[in-house]
Amino acid sequence: MYNILVVDDEPLICKGLSSLLASSGLDVGHIYTALSGFEALDCIRMEDIDLLVTDIQMGAMSGIELMQHAKLAKPWVQTIVISAHETFQYAQMAVRLGAKDYLIKPLNSEQFLDSVRNVLLKMGKPSPELATFTPGMGEYFRLEEPLPEYSELLNLLLLDSTSVLSNQSSLEKLDTLGLQGPFFSIIKIKAPLTVDATNKKYSARDGLLLRYAVLNIAKELLDQEWKSIAFYSPDEEISVIIQWDEQSYAETAAGQINRLDILGRSLHFNIHKYLHVNCVVGISQILKGISFMDVLNRQASKAILWNEEHSDYYVFYYGDFNWNNYTADPSAEELHTRSNLIVQKAKEYIEENYTQKGLTIHEVAKKNHVSPNYLSYLFKKNTGFNLWEYVIKLRMEESRELILNTDLRRYEISEKVGYESPEHFSKIFKKYYGISPSDLKK
Known part of the structure; x- marks a missing residue:
């Protein structure tokens, strides 16, 4: 059963949509409501939310801002946006953030329920290719290698950019692939393709099939909103080249690292959900110029190595550690010291600012120059x-x-303690202490 959060600053709309969902016969568990973006964000952090239905224009935090923060907290939460305005700019921003539908008020009940039904159905099903994957059934599955000649060229580009870029024939092939940038990042996915969760060995055929399934999940997620190329790399890895042109990079330059972190966690979440393996994801920084591709590749590979230090964590961004402070790769002790310092600074910042309305994890992470998810893990x-x-x-x-x-x-x-509304404060207080503020006062 799926949990749905309905967010609108008009209480009657929240109540109406909740009643509609409750009587719809859909596979719905809990229906939560919130009257502001901040209240909704608390709910997303504290509850197991599958689908967010949000108005787009709401007081201090808009629906777009709520989507951004929700994606940072839980990238797999799906969203349907509702709005009183048929504005292309709003719709475009919502789609870029992964909204599954954009509905205009006043809502048609059947149209709304159809939209929710379609999102819930897709959430419970992998793509046809992944649905076919079952260990031991590889002989019934037809594998198609993804452009092997281009995979070879792209892997060479990641290892030795200079030699590829100095070859006219190679340059023409890269143009055919649409690899123009000029901004690039590399994501590497390393999955355990030889043994399953019980340490039982896969057959060679099933290992190939699993790798093919990982590539398909990557492509399916990337095709939604990224200009990218995913391909097989040596050492049982999948490599992904992400690129931006000048305009798309400039539009949200400050948030691109967060978007990459969200993508990395979505990759890990979906690969684990459908294939039952814990892959490790390494994310490079973003650099301008295709000539830096080998540098980005080394960064992504180095990020993956962090899993040796943090074996219970799976998505690593190279920029979360200041490698330039060390003449050689940092030791385990140096990494531990750095981690403790990050957590201590985060605690100090929170203790000084916890009463601030609208305080976000993103803000705390920004002060520490690390990604929100890595900070949350360390904390x-x-x-x-x-x-x-x-x-x-x-x-x-x-x-x-x-x-x-x-x-x-x-x-x-x-x-005084940083909440927008007394009602929301009372709800959190009662959940925390098991008693309402007024009852405690008595």
């Missing part, structure tokens, strides 16, 4: 707290002190 590993759980812990402890030791009203306390 949980070092402190035992999920990063946002720590923010809530500080807010709840402060609010409890204010309730017990002052005469401040609920809305004043809510304001």
Whole structure:
């Protein structure tokens, strides 16, 4: 069963859509509602949400901003956008962020339910190619190698960019593939293609089939919103070249690293969901110029090596560690020291700013010059707290002190600890302490 979050700053619309979903006969578990983007984001962080249905224009945080933060928190959450305006710019931004539909108010009930039904159906099914994959059934599956002659050329480009770019014939083939950039990044996917989760060996045929399935998942995700090329590389890896032209890179330049992190986690999530293997994903920085392709390749490979230090983590961005501070690759001790420093600085920043309305994990990560997901992982590993759980812990402890030791009203306390609405504050408080603020006061 699927959990759905409905977000609209008009309570009647939230109530109406919730009632419609509850009586629809769809495979729906819990239906949550939120009256603002901040309230919705708390719900996404704290609950297991599968589908987000959000209005696009809402007070301090728009539906577009909510989608951006939701993707950072849980890239696999699907979204349907509703709007009172048939504005191309809004629709375009929503689609770029992966929205599955864009519906115009006033909503037609059947159209809305059809949209939800279509999204839920696709969420539960892999592509036809992946549905065919079952270990031991490889002989019934027809493998098609993805342009082997181009794979060879692209792998050479990743190893020795200069020699490829100095060959006119190779340049013409790269033009045929549409590899023009000028901005590039490399993602490498390494999956355990010889043994399954129980350490049982795959047959050679099943190993090839699994690799083919990993490539298909990568292509399916990439085709949605990326200009990219995915291909087989040596050492049982899949390589992906991501490219941007000047205009598309400039439009959201500040958020491209976050988008790559979201893509990396989506790759890991879907490969694990459909193939039941934990792949490791390495992501390079973004550089301008095809001549840096070998540099980007080395970065992605180096990022993958972090899995040796963090074996319970699977998506690594090269820029999360300042390699330039070391003459050689950092030792395990140096990595550990660096990790502790990142967590300590994050704790200090949160303790100074937890009462700030609209505080986000992205903001904390930006202050530490690391990706939000890597910061969340380190924080949980070092402190035992999920990063946002720590923010809530500080807010709840402060609010409890204010309730017990002052005469401040609920809305004043809510304001002081960083919540937009007293109702949302009360909901979080009761979930945390098992008692409402008014009952505690009594």
